[in-house]
Amino acid sequence: MKKTVVYFxxxxxxxxxxxxxxxLQELPWLLAHFDRVVLCSYYGVKELTEPRPRTVxxxxxxxxxxxxxxxxxxxxxxxHELGCLRRDGQLTPVNAMKLLLFTIRGFKxxxxxxxxxxxxxxxxxxxxxxxxxxFAAALCKHRHPEMHAVARGHAFDIDRERNPLNPYLMKRYxxxxxxxxxxxxxxxxxxxxxxTEVPPNKLAVIGMGSAGTKADARFAPPLYEDGVFHLVxxxxxxxxxxxxxxxxxxxxxxxGRVRWLHxxxxxxxxxxxxxxxxxxxxxxxxxxxxxxxxxxxxxERIYATRPFDVFVNTSRNEGVPVSIMEAMRAGIPVVAPDxxxxxxxxxDSVGRLYPPEGGAEAVLAALTVIAKQSRDEAEALRAAAxxxxxxxxxxxxxxxxxxxxxxxxxxxA
Numbered sequence: 001m002k003k004t005v006v007y008f009x010x011x012x013x014x015x016x017x018x019x020x021x022x023x024l025q026e027l028p029w030l031l032a033h034f035d036r037v038v039l040c041s042y043y044g045v046k047e048l049t050e051p052r053p054r055t056v057x058x059x060x061x062x063x064x065x066x067x068x069x070x071x072x073x074x075x076x077x078x079x080h081e082l083g084c085l086r087r088d089g090q091l092t093p094v095n096a097m098k099l100l101l102f103t104i105r106g107f108k109x110x111x112x113x114x115x116x117x118x119x120x121x122x123x124x125x126x127x128x129x130x131x132x133x134x135f136a137a138a139l140c141k142h143r144h145p146e147m148h149a150v151a152r153g154h155a156f157d158i159d160r161e162r163n164p165l166n167p168y169l170m171k172r173y174x175x176x177x178x179x180x181x182x183x184x185x186x187x188x189x190x191x192x193x194x195x196t197e198v199p200p201n202k203l204a205v206i207g208m209g210s211a212g213t214k215a216d217a218r219f220a221p222p223l224y225e226d227g228v229f230h231l232v233x234x235x236x237x238x239x240x241x242x243x244x245x246x247x248x249x250x251x252x253x254x255x256g257r258v259r260w261l262h263x264x265x266x267x268x269x270x271x272x273x274x275x276x277x278x279x280x281x282x283x284x285x286x287x288x289x290x291x292x293x294x295x296x297x298x299x300e301r302i303y304a305t306r307p308f309d310v311f312v313n314t315s316r317n318e319g320v321p322v323s324i325m326e327a328m329r330a331g332i333p334v335v336a337p338d339x340x341x342x343x344x345x346x347x348d349s350v351g352r353l354y355p356p357e358g359g360a361e362a363v364l365a366a367l368t369v370i371a372k373q374s375r376d377e378a379e380a381l382r383a384a385a386x387x388x389x390x391x392x393x394x395x396x397x398x399x400x401x402x403x404x405x406x407x408x409x410x411x412x413a
Contacts, residue, residue, distance in 0.1 A: 001121065002118075003035050003406060004117075005406070006116065007023070007030065008137050009129065010132065017055040024296070025209075025211045033403065073100065103132075108136075124405075130192070131169065135170045137151060149177070151174060155319040158192045158195060166195050171196045178202070215386045229258045229309055230310075231246075231258060233313065244275050247272070252361070255371050258287070260286065260289070262290045263294060265290075309370060310333050311335070313334065315340075318340040318341065319340055328350065333385055349384045352370060
């Protein structure tokens with residue numbers, strides 16, 4: 001019997017049909033372990049056959065949107081969640097409308113997926129988020145109880161602080177209906193169970209991971225040969241990533257020459273560049289470069305060919321950042337805030353955590369510790385970072401845990 005996986009992810013494609021990095025990270029494994037991979041996204045549904053497509057042209061089966069709009073107001077779960085909002089004093093016209101839109105979007109993805117499901121195949125339903133993508137997977141599971149259905153949980157889709165409506169966005173229905181719920185960290189698991197009670201037999205933490213074969217300890221060119229402390233950061237230039245905090249920390253630096261590379265762009269790029277010019281422009285001992293948005297392949301080339309003493313993350317909130325994992329795979333020690341799921345990945349053996357309430361001074365202190373290490377100490381950190389990636393962050397091994405029934409053998413241990 002052929003095996004099919006339906007991959008529900010609302011943000012897997014942008015408006016131009018370009019796949020997001022999370023889809024591209026998992027797609028080669030899914031194609032190797034399932035006979036058919038069907039993507040159900042915000043923009044439509046499509047069977048995928050290439051491991052790294054540049055663009056995807058989704059299809060929108062006829063009448064799905066109209067059906068979703070007609071069906072959602074009569075959905076029992078919609079009325080149940082409205083009742084919970086009322087019980088908790090959260091029922092407002094705005095919240096009711098948000099819940100209705102959520103329900104419509106879930107039904108839309110559900111109807112799109114149903115158009116691609118073949119009854120003669122063994123189908124797995126995989127929701128990348130516990131948002132309306134997960135609701136769509138649960139609707140399909142309700143209609144096809146024989147199918148195996150699972151969902152991941154990250155941050156915005158389960159964190160009440162990021163989205164106060166999360167406890168009322170069908171989480172109870174997901175828990176009742178799906179076979180497995182897989183938050184990407186212990187921190188994410190706490191957020192999920194704060195939304196609703198989850199039976200222990202349905203809940204397991206399985207990390208997100210990052211792509212690549214086993215890291216083999218071949219580092220970039222030797223460090224400490226040019227008298228420069230090399231920093232790298234990689235993040236979208238948006239408010240939550242808080243890259244200006246690193247700029248503030250570097251403006252306080254008195255420890256010698258520094259070369260900082262930031263990889264990434266975003267909505268706040270112009271502002272970040274202006275702040276960097278103002279804060280660092282008068283410090284000749286600090287060189288910096290902001291690349292703007294670059295493809296993932298270029299990030300890999302940078303890590304493979306340029307030496308870095310430390311990778312710096314300054315986010316205000318995080319799940320378990322893939323950017324940190326990619327740096328660890330390259331053997332780069334990490335300085336990062338003690339927030340979200342980061343402490344589950346970073347400790348003194350692979351870098352330094354800093355208290356976020358300490359601001360720029362805390363970042364500076366952590367960087368100073370790394371900069372003052374001997375070469376032997378630094379190389380031990382690098383080796384430990386790479387070993388941790390091999391043990392905890394390899395996407396292919398984590399996917400084997402997520403879909404044990406699909407693994408056909410031959411995966412590298």
